[in-house]
Amino acid sequence: MASMFSIGLRYCGGCNPQIDRSKLIRNLKEGLKKIGLQVDFTTDRERAVDIVLLINGCMHACLEEECLRSGHNPKRITVRGEMVDDQHIEERSIPAFLSKKIMDVSQFFS
Amino acid sequence: MMTGKEYIESLRALRPEVFFLGQKIKSVVDEPMFQPHVHTAAMTYELAHDPEYEDIMSATSHLTGEKINRFTHIHHSIDDLVKKQRMMRLLGQKTGTCFQRCVGFDGLNAVYVTTYDIDQKYKTNYHERFRKYLLEVQKNDWMPSGAMTDARGDRSLRPSQQKYPGAYLHIKEKLGDGIIVSGTKAHITGAINSHEILTMPTRTMGEQDTDYALSFAIPADTKGVTYVFSRQTNDTRRLDGTLDAGNPKYGIVGGEALIIFNDVFVPWERVFMAGEYDFTTELVETFAGYHRSNYGGCKVGLADVVIGGSNWIAEAHGIGRASHIIDKLTEMIAMAETCWSCSLACSYEGYKTPSGAYHISPLLANVTKLNITKMVYEWMRVAQDIAGGKIITLPTEKDLDNPETGKIIEECFSGKEGFLPRDIIKMLRLIENMSVGAGLPEAMHGAGSPAAQKIMIARRSGIDRKMELAKTVAGINKDSDFERIVGKDENDHWDEVKKKIREKTVQIS
Numbered sequence: 045m046a047s048m049f050s051i052g053l054r055y056c057g058g059c060n061p062q063i064d065r066s067k068l069i070r071n072l073k074e075g076l077k078k079i080g081l082q083v084d085f086t087t088d089r090e091r092a093v094d095i096v097l098l099i100n101g102c103m104h105a106c107l108e109e110e111c112l113r114s115g116h117n118p119k120r121i122t123v124r125g126e127m128v129d130d131q132h133i134e135e136r137s138i139p140a141f142l143s144k145k146i147m148d149v150s151q152f153f154s
Numbered sequence: 155m156m157t158g159k160e161y162i163e164s165l166r167a168l169r170p171e172v173f174f175l176g177q178k179i180k181s182v183v184d185e186p187m188f189q190p191h192v193h194t195a196a197m198t199y200e201l202a203h204d205p206e207y208e209d210i211m212s213a214t215s216h217l218t219g220e221k222i223n224r225f226t227h228i229h230h231s232i233d234d235l236v237k238k239q240r241m242m243r244l245l246g247q248k249t250g251t252c253f254q255r256c257v258g259f260d261g262l263n264a265v266y267v268t269t270y271d272i273d274q275k276y277k278t279n280y281h282e283r284f285r286k287y288l289l290e291v292q293k294n295d296w297m298p299s300g301a302m303t304d305a306r307g308d309r310s311l312r313p314s315q316q317k318y319p320g321a322y323l324h325i326k327e328k329l330g331d332g333i334i335v336s337g338t339k340a341h342i343t344g345a346i347n348s349h350e351i352l353t354m355p356t357r358t359m360g361e362q363d364t365d366y367a368l369s370f371a372i373p374a375d376t377k378g379v380t381y382v383f384s385r386q387t388n389d390t391r392r393l394d395g396t397l398d399a400g401n402p403k404y405g406i407v408g409g410e411a412l413i414i415f416n417d418v419f420v421p422w423e424r425v426f427m428a429g430e431y432d433f434t435t436e437l438v439e440t441f442a443g444y445h446r447s448n449y450g451g452c453k454v455g456l457a458d459v460v461i462g463g464s465n466w467i468a469e470a471h472g473i474g475r476a477s478h479i480i481d482k483l484t485e486m487i488a489m490a491e492t493c494w495s496c497s498l499a500c501s502y503e504g505y506k507t508p509s510g511a512y513h514i515s516p517l518l519a520n521v522t523k524l525n526i527t528k529m530v531y532e533w534m535r536v537a538q539d540i541a542g543g544k545i546i547t548l549p550t551e552k553d554l555d556n557p558e559t560g561k562i563i564e565e566c567f568s569g570k571e572g573f574l575p576r577d578i579i580k581m582l583r584l585i586e587n588m589s590v591g592a593g594l595p596e597a598m599h600g601a602g603s604p605a606a607q608k609i610m611i612a613r614r615s616g617i618d619r620k621m622e623l624a625k626t627v628a629g630i631n632k633d634s635d636f637e638r639i640v641g642k643d644e645n646d647h648w649d650e651v652k653k654k655i656r657e658k659t660v661q662i663s
Contacts, residue, residue, distance in 0.1 A: 060616075104503050104504065130506075
């Protein structure tokens, strides 16, 4: 049996986020459930995962900098305030946008 | 990279049509009224060759990998954004005035960012065109003036509704090989001593203003372009000698000019926006963000000069150790360093745009500039307070040089032992130049007036989230962090507290 698609969830420090990060993840999980995609989310940084989802509260994206500095470059999707990777996305549309991205990536892995 | 001297000589190759005081100017470089502005811009070139400053004055081109003057660079990291601020402060310190070249610099970065986004939506090739243009700018070390502000006429009307169409720069005709443009750009810093003009729209344009959604670059001496140089406070003093002008080497503010475009042809390869009105907000706000962030650098460099001058003059007057003087200087320093902190913060909080270029934090950049619109007036007020009324009542240089009056003037204006009267007058004139002249309204309106900053701050402040924070702390919203701390539901917790109080014990289990 194939193992469940796994996502390593990383949050930035959250000093002054421009988006509601918890709500975003809540809505994302609900959205993935609705489209029938089972995903194992983990915040355990030691666990091997299929992709990493970086949740930065603002466009400055401390987590992205951290990744670049460490030279650790996993397959990742980056939320930077109202941006996902290099696209401007309104906060309310981010969960649906991420669901589609995750769906695409998971199909690549399956 | 050109040196300061080479930059000045490079201007000789251009033949812009410039008018000032009712006359057509033959040579920008040789005109005494313009020379201080030319010297200041030359400083942006000269310091890039100095090992002491090259680390912040130069950068590595992302297009060629070659060393270039930072003023032609596209920011590609937080470090680039921070170094830009350090460069602003340095040049303010070296010249005590506006060094002009940052406007075109910010224009290059803003157009770079926006053309990328336009192309993503419309599949146009503006970004590719702009990269080619940028390559030319970097290769030739050009200084383009950043021409954003239109004359604007009746501001209650949209650009396309103006009685005089020339109030805004616009496309008159689209041809196979380019466009014909007409209109005016006003208050354009460094315009007469720039190699190129880089235009940008002045405001958000609507569908009815399509012809006004426009960005392009042309050589400064293109046929059909006329400049009318602006009047400044006490400007003709620079024709009276070297003392009365206050800052004869570098002048006051940036040497602004009105640029009139009369049926000017622009080839398509130099057009970077032509009708995409839905990207005018992005271009204006991106430019404004970069430019507003600068003011916490350059104006603080000027503050360093005026603070030093105020301290020196207090010492020359024999009151350098007076407690009220130390207090006033400390106030000035605290205000200046507050603005510097803002400037650094908006760079450190910058971010990568889809184009790959880095942008500053727009919220913090607007806060920076809003502080500048107030604090420059305040530290200059304190400088005037320390320097005394002499800054507006000093005799002229000619009376100082006149044998009949010079000796008594020198005696009158002598100070503490060790300070020469002429030096005291020089410093008082510098403080007058910096605190009484055009520099103050420039700090107010340059890069946009305070109302523009407040609009941007209000839009980006996240006020809704602040309300949620307040509701959580006040106990209106559920506070899950608190519930984890106390180990129970918040309502249950308070019921328990109330019960214990009733039982005359506040010990909570």
